[in-house]
Amino acid sequence: MKNLSLISPQDAAQIKNLSIRAKCIVEGTMAGLHKSPYHGFSAEFLEYRPYFQGESTRRIDWRKFAKTERAVVRLFEDETNLSAHILLDKSASMQFNSGDALSKFEYAKTLAASICRIFIAQRDAVGLAMFDQALGVLLPPKSTNIQMEHVLKALENAQAGDTTCCAAAIESLAVKINKRGMTIVISDLFDDPGEIIRGLRHLKFVKQDVIVLWVLDPFERSFRGEGSYRLSDLENGRELLLDADTAQRFFSDGMKKHTDALVHACRELKIDLEMVSTDEPFHQALLRILEKRRHHF
Amino acid sequence: MPLHFYNPEFFLALAFLAGILALHLLKKSKTVTIRFSSLRFFTTDSVQRTQRRKLRKLLLMITRLLLVACIIAMFARPFISSKSFNNFQNPNASVFIWVDQSPSMEYIEKSLANGQRAFDLTDSIAARLPLSAKIFNYDYEAEDFVEYRSANRQFRSVHGDLKLEKVFNALKAHKRYSSYPVLIVMSDFQEPTGVQIDSLMSKNGLKADIIFVSLKPESPWNYAISNVDVIGREAVEVSTEASGKKLVNGKVRLLTGNIGTAPVKMTVDENGTGRVVIPFSNRENKICKLVLDEKDPLQFDNVTYIYSGQQKRSDILVLGNTDENFVLSAAIHALGENGGGAVTVKSCLDVTSSNIDRSSVIIINHPSVPCPGLEKLLSSRNKNGGSFIYCLSEDSLDLISDYSLLRKRFPEIGMLKHSLLAQPANPVLPDINSGLWYGFPEKKLSQLTIASYAKVLPGIPLCHLSDGGVLFSTTDDKLGARWIFSAIPLGVSNVSTIWQSAVFVPVLDRMLKFIDSRGASDRIVIAGYPVKNPVLSRKEKGFIYDSDGKPVVLPDRPEIVFQTPGIYKVVASDIPVSFINVLPDSMESKMNFRTPNLSKTLYNDAVICGAGEILSLTRQKSTGVLYYLPWIIIGLLILFEVFLWERVNSNGDGI
Structure with a gap:
């Protein structure tokens, strides 16, 4: 199978099945790593898997190779000791996409599925929650393979919804978490930064290790253009007629203040904030996340 | 006053405006509609700023259009005219x-x-x-x-x-x-x-x-000297006019060659005339120059010339009804045009050859009766020059005697007859075709009427009538004498009101001046006006010398023109040496x-x-608002354009 993790999200979007897409991405990503961060040191054998070019040769089961002349790697099952929540923003603003790229929502779903797959693969319990104005779908964390199917099904059925109310959703989730663990928030964070920070602080309060994946469209990051724009708000339908220069200037200024506020708050709360662009290959985004959180996986 | 343009064809260049307009419209990008994630960062200010930028762009376009229009207008060169x-x-x-x-x-x-x-x-x-x-x-x-x-x-x-x-x-x-x-x-x-x-x-x-x-x-003000008369062998007398300003202690000198008399001082009231006598030992005839030493604005009339041998004096003989001509002789006396000469009034029947030979001007005022004696005397008058003023009768029968008298001198003359007018005619005065009326003031002449007049007058018309007829004419006869003809009698008559009006004396003055200036001997002529060529058709070639003794080149024409004032000497073998005093026109000195x-x-x-x-x-080339204003406008427009361009392309809030 072609290593889909190395291709662009535009190409990845051709794969309609989220399960396959996530699988391809995760496997491709894992195969590219020099040292697996998630298959640890459990003595309990789990299965063999084919050796992928680029992996360390130390992990090849040479005995098996001697018998079968096939290079395989032995996998061991770790003990599940992590309970993770993936909190996915499904507000209307996540529908935005510029050009023929994936929308932020599609990208976020793919990321969520991929992360979920990684967690399940590690036998970590992973749950999924989606929100717009309020917390919607909530799958409690489980480490079973069936959980993966539930997550994928929930993601596939998810439709972008209403206006964003990030803080309320996070707080609603925080209230329901009663165990130390990890929460991965995937959102474009177009909400009041103070409210978002309040929600994140609540998550930290319930002893969650929080990763915020700030998904943005490339257009939202640069906002370059000429002429004038008739901008229609995806969430409330409000319209504005602005010239490109003015729009770019105000958006840049607003985004800078917004980013500064969030980055500053996340640094204080020891929250990893990762800005992910929808034109960024999935494996790059995942690797950045995994590299930072190596001790969890 | 309306605005005009010297080069309106430059306005064709206004087509450039359409180009600028098209450029702006093409450059104006289309509006892209985007369904965007969130408009939370776009405040009301952004909308206002967009509106300001749109306004600036519009202003920029208008400024550029105005700029080009102004430059084109400059090339078209505007001016204001009536x-x-x-x-x-x-x-x-x-x-x-x-x-x-x-x-x-x-x-x-x-x-x-x-x-x-x-x-x-x-x-x-x-x-x-x-x-x-x-x-x-x-x-x-x-x-x-x-x-x-x-x-x-x-x-x-x-x-x-x-x-x-x-x-x-x-x-x-x-x-x-x-x-x-x-x-x-x-x-x-x-x-x-x-x-x-x-x-x-x-x-x-x-x-x-x-x-x-x-x-x-x-x-305007001016001093002028004129009317010089030689008084015997002792002095000359000169008139000085002061126009617009009083002349105080003006100095007049007489120069003979390089030798001058002591200046004689004179004072003349504003707009007045004064005469001064300059003692002068006139033992031999010389060309003299009289100078008024005053720094007035018009200098040409501060000098006049005289030939000291010149003593202008002409006797005038008036022939006709003595009773009627008495008034006429009195008027001539009063005018003094004859320089103090005698004015003799005689009947046509008792005039003598002595009377005729002695007179330089003979006025024959409708003889009324056949005058065989006069006819004979006139025929015998063989002297060169001389002048006649002949006034035709008002009566048809008398015209026959006029015709009889005149045909001896003018064989080509036709039968004279009267023209009785249904509507009285008016003389056209001044008649600019004639030198007789040069400088004659314009008069309202509707009250001057002529009911009937004789025609056809020989010679060149000097004064027309409103019906196209001729009132006065002039010609030279075969003996060289100069004649003036009048179609009506001179003096009070039933056919005209001219001589009962104020124009009587001025017209008589003009006639005498005109006929006298045409004399062949020592005479005064006005510079620039044609006079009879005194040396034409002589047996031997004659010469004319100017005041400096240089010969004057004369065209071979019956009439010549002296352009420079001064004394000219006429030398020809068959006539005595004579002098022509060419004076500037006194009308030019008057400040009217x-x-x-x-x-x-x-x-x-x-x-x-x-x-x-x-x-x-006309167009202001170096001064005037119309010259500077467009440049100022263009300058301001350029500044405004640069300013707007800067604002439109910057992220500043501007204006």
Whole structure:
């Protein structure tokens, strides 16, 4: 199978099945790593898997190779000791996409599925929650393979919804978490930064290790253009007629203040904030996340 | 006053405006509709800023359009003019400039002669007219309008008749007369120029815009000397006129060659005349020069000449009814035109040959009866020169005797008869075709009527009647005598009211002056006017010498013109040596100015303006608001354009 993790999200979007897409991405990503961060040191054998070019040769089961002349790697099952929540923003603003790229929502779903797959693969319990104005779908964390199917099904059925109310959703989730663990928030964070920070602080309060994946469209990051724009708000339908220069200037200024506020708050709360662009290959985004959180996986 | 453009064809370049408009419209990008994630960062300010930027772009476009329009307007060269300057805006205009070159234009004001000022003004006007316009100035020698070429001409006055009729005719005959003609007349309008122009316009008007540029001095004043008489062998007497300013202790000297008399002081009241006697030992006849040593603005009339042997005196014989002619003789006495000579009144029947030989001017006032004696005496008069004024009878029968008398001298004369008019006719005075009326003031002559008059008069008309007939005429007879004919009797009669009016004395004065100036011997002539050539058709070639003794080159014509005042000596083998005193025209010394009367219906498009006014009414080349204002506007527009461009392309909030 072609290593889909190395291709662009535009190409990845051709794969309609989220399960396959996530699988391809995760496997491709894992195969590219020099040292697996998630298959640890459990003595309990789990299965063999084919050796992928680029992996360390130390992990090849040479005995098996001697018998079968096939290079395989032995996998061991770790003990599940992590309970993770993936909190996915499904507000209307996540529908935005510029050009023929994936929308932020599609990208976020793919990321969520991929992360979920990684967690399940590690036998970590992973749950999924989606929100717009309020917390919607909530799958409690489980480490079973069936959980993966539930997550994928929930993601596939998810439709972008209403206006964003990030803080309320996070707080609603925080209230329901009663165990130390990890929460991965995937959102474009177009909400009041103070409210978002309040929600994140609540998550930290319930002893969650929080990763915020700030998904943005490339257009939202640069906002370059000429002429004038008739901008229609995806969430409330409000319209504005602005010239490109003015729009770019105000958006840049607003985004800078917004980013500064969030980055500053996340640094204080020891929250990893990762800005992910929808034109960024999935494996790059995942690797950045995994590299930072190596001790969890 | 309306705004005009010298080069309106430049407005074709306004098509560039469409280009600029198209450029702006093309550059104006389309509006892209985007369904965007969140408009939370776009505040009300952003909308206002967008609106401001749109407004700025609109202003920028308008500014650029205005800028280009202004530059085009500059190339089109705007100017303001009155209605009479309409043709100036036309690139095909033909501008004819006539500068009065009479001696009065030598009047110096602000260190510059009026004539030179007129020439300089011509140069300025030429520089202000459109390049494609044709400019012509009148050349006195060519007697035609010639194309204007050189600048910085030096003014030189020309004595004599202005020959305005020739100027008008030259204009009408000019090939460019039909191409938007504009006639610019630059003159001080010293009388009778204005009257002459009015008269010409009444006869045959011009189809041209006329601009009279009045160069009349602001406060005219002048001193002049004239009317020199030699008093025996002891002295000369000279008149001095003070116009516009009192002459105090004016010094008059007499120069004979390089030797001069002591200056004689005289004081003359403002607008008055004074006479002064200068003692002078006149033992031998000499050419003398009289000088008024005064720094007045007009210098040419501060000098006059006299031949000390000249003692002007002419006897006048008046023939006809003695009772009727008594008034006439009294009037002649009063005029003093004969220099103190005798005025004899005689009946035609008792006149003697002695009376006739002694008289230089003979006035024959409707003899009424056949005069065989007079006829014989006249036939025998063989002396060169001499002058006659013949007034024809009012009675038809008497005309027969007139005819009988005149046909001896004028064999070609036709039968004289009376023209009885249904409506009384009026004399046309002044009749500008005749030198007789030169300088004659314009009079309202409707009350002067003539019920019947004799015709047909021989010779050249001197004065016409309103019905086209001739009132006075002149001719030379075969013996060289000069004649004036009058179609009516001189004096009170039933057929006319002329001699009962105030014009009686002036007309008589003119007739005597005219006939006397045509004398063949020592005489006074006016510079610039034609006189009989005294050396023409002599047995041997004669010569004329000027005051310096240099021979004057004369054209081989019956009439000659002396352009320079002075004493001229006439030498011919078959006549005694005589002298001609050429004087400047005294009318040029008078400070009487009168511009053409535009209130009359003679002029359609005419205007009178000053020297500064005509320049301000034509294009301002170096001064004036119209010159600077467009540049200021263009400068401001450029600044505004740069400012707007900067604001539109910057992220600042601006304005």
